[in-house]
Amino acid sequence: MLTLHCPYCGIQADETELAAGGEAHLKRYGPGSSDDEFETYLFMRENKKGVHLERWRHAYGCGKWFLAARDTATLEVYGTYAAQTSEPPVEVKAAIRAKHPGWTWKEQA
Amino acid sequence: MKRYSVFAVAREGLRYHTGWERAWRSPTPKKKYDAIIVGAGGHGLATAYYLGKNHGITNVAIIEKGWLGGGNTGRNTTIIRSNYLQDPSAAIYDKALKLYENLSQDLNYNVMFSPRGLIMLAQTHHEVRGYQRTVMANQLQGVATEWVTPQQLKEIVPILNIDGPRYPVLGGLYQKRGGTARHDAVAWGYARACSAMGMDVIQQCEVTGVRRDGNKVIGVSTTKGDIDCDKLGMVVAGHTSVLAEMAGFRLPIESVALQALVSEPIKPCMDVVVMANTVHGYMSQSDKGEMVIGGGTDSFNNYTQRGSFHHIEETVRALVETFPIISRLKMLRQWGGIVDMTGDRSPIISKTPVDGIFVNCGWGTGGFKAIPGSGWAMAELMAKGHSPLAEEFHMYRFREGKFIDESVAAGVAH
Numbered sequence: 147m148l149t150l151h152c153p154y155c156g157i158q159a160d161e162t163e164l165a166a167g168g169e170a171h172l173k174r175y176g177p178g179s180s181d182d183e184f185e186t187y188l189f190m191r192e193n194k195k196g197v198h199l200e201r202w203r204h205a206y207g208c209g210k211w212f213l214a215a216r217d218t219a220t221l222e223v224y225g226t227y228a229a230q231t232s233e234p235p236v237e238v239k240a241a242i243r244a245k246h247p248g249w250t251w252k253e254q255a
Numbered sequence: 256m257k258r259y260s261v262f263a264v265a266r267e268g269l270r271y272h273t274g275w276e277r278a279w280r281s282p283t284p285k286k287k288y289d290a291i292i293v294g295a296g297g298h299g300l301a302t303a304y305y306l307g308k309n310h311g312i313t314n315v316a317i318i319e320k321g322w323l324g325g326g327n328t329g330r331n332t333t334i335i336r337s338n339y340l341q342d343p344s345a346a347i348y349d350k351a352l353k354l355y356e357n358l359s360q361d362l363n364y365n366v367m368f369s370p371r372g373l374i375m376l377a378q379t380h381h382e383v384r385g386y387q388r389t390v391m392a393n394q395l396q397g398v399a400t401e402w403v404t405p406q407q408l409k410e411i412v413p414i415l416n417i418d419g420p421r422y423p424v425l426g427g428l429y430q431k432r433g434g435t436a437r438h439d440a441v442a443w444g445y446a447r448a449c450s451a452m453g454m455d456v457i458q459q460c461e462v463t464g465v466r467r468d469g470n471k472v473i474g475v476s477t478t479k480g481d482i483d484c485d486k487l488g489m490v491v492a493g494h495t496s497v498l499a500e501m502a503g504f505r506l507p508i509e510s511v512a513l514q515a516l517v518s519e520p521i522k523p524c525m526d527v528v529v530m531a532n533t534v535h536g537y538m539s540q541s542d543k544g545e546m547v548i549g550g551g552t553d554s555f556n557n558y559t560q561r562g563s564f565h566h567i568e569e570t571v572r573a574l575v576e577t578f579p580i581i582s583r584l585k586m587l588r589q590w591g592g593i594v595d596m597t598g599d600r601s602p603i604i605s606k607t608p609v610d611g612i613f614v615n616c617g618w619g620t621g622g623f624k625a626i627p628g629s630g631w632a633m634a635e636l637m638a639k640g641h642s643p644l645a646e647e648f649h650m651y652r653f654r655e656g657k658f659i660d661e662s663v664a665a666g667v668a669h
Binding site: 147148161162165166168169181182184185186188189190191192193194195198200216218219220221 | 494496497505506507508509510554555556557558559563564565598653654
């Protein structure tokens with residue numbers, strides 16, 4: 147079973163007490179945006195085979211949203227971090243690069 | 256290719272089965288094909304088959320990373336039905352069902368299509384209203400389905416517990432023409448027929464890149480070298496995003512794991528397929544006597560072809576209440592596949608931003624039933640540039656808000 151460390155209440159949470167929330171760090175578009183931007187925000191997803199940054203909610207715990215870096219090809223977890231960030235923290239990036247040397251954060255690419 | 260027949264069986268029986276030829280060739284790739292289909296699962300092989308049969312395009316290669324039919328084609332619960340709410344869905348799924356009805360004769364390969372009937376249980380009042388609406392929609396679409404009462408259901412499925420208490424059976428949506436088929440045989444039959452038309456089925460050949468000249472596809476790079484083509488069909492289910500990234504575009508899909516399991520074989524006890532969407536489980540009995548059980552998908556993105564144990568537990572726990580006799584059954588095998596989910600839970604059969612590349616994906620948790628219709632539409636789209644069956648399943652419908660919303664219509668199991 148997948149277990150993730152909740153950065154708020156600090157426990158190792160089982161998958162059964164978590165709710166998956168899909169891809170993280172989506173750029174949100176509001177009124178006045180183009181059809182392209184709306185489509186990208188609402189429907190287009192990276193769907194990576196490999197490093198995936200995603201949202202989770204500790205639904206049957208503290209109830210808060212947090213973010214996780216996980217590998218969809220191996221199910222390895224590289225780290226979890228608070229939701230109030232616009233990019234993964236340094237230590238999570240380092241953990242990812244230890245396994246995927248060429249990996250770059252999308253905003254830097 | 257020698258035809259399979261009762262005389263062939265008799266002839267081979269008399270000479271110790273030494274005369275059977277291989278069902279399909281294992282050729283080395285040619286330098287160039289008119290069309291390349293990536294993915295030798297049911298949908299890919301059916302696409303190639305109808306390209307040859309309906310449109311006369313036989314210079315075709317079907318490239319497969321693993322082995323033939325080893326992805327979702329060999330991992331599903333083999334359910335076939337066409338009782339969809341939306342008109343475009345009913346059209347393509349019913350086309351598939353009609354093709355399934357004659358597929359064994361068409362392919363000269365026994366796909367063991369068994370139109371044993373299919374029931375979707377309504378276990379909440381919401382579902383009662385939903386399925387009664389579907390019955391009426393189906394009548395307008397020319398798809399024969401009917402509403403059955405709990406008492407009728409008890410006669411059709413004696414092992415059903417209609418009293419609840421948690422999930423009482425309030426009625427059901429019954430499609431008598433629905434049923435099951437042998438999933439491997441569908442892939443094998445199409446592969447044999449494609450090979451007989453001169454097409455190359457190339458297994459263990461992974462596509463590593465898509466080669467373009469400007470905005471036009473010119474071929475693919477594979478583990479067996481570069482292969483050129485005029486048209487490229489991507490029919491790779493869970494890995495479609497990976498392949499689309501190679502070609503330089505994105506798709507509105509996410510890949511998640513879906514699991515199924517079978518019990519030990521028991522004597523015949525249920526001669527229809529039963530789906531219980533409220534508790535999210537569906538069950539049928541295989542010819543070997545195993546109860547074949549499917550459930551819901553995992554919630555997170557996953558490419559590993561294995562799912563979470565607690566989902567199996569949830570599925571079986573929920574079904575035990577509706578089918579008390581399975582409570583003592585041992586479960587023999589469990590497996591997972593990677594399904595490609597779209598936002599409206601309907602497939603994508605579409606041209607793409609790259610000239611010459613066509614995509615057939617997004618079948619999510621319910622692709623097996625659609626294989627012949629999907630191949631028919633995709634072949635027409637690749638050959639002619641448009642297909643009435645595929646018209647509304649294009650990939651730009653999300654931008655336009657023209658959803659074919661089966662996620663609401665079908666509940667969940669699909």
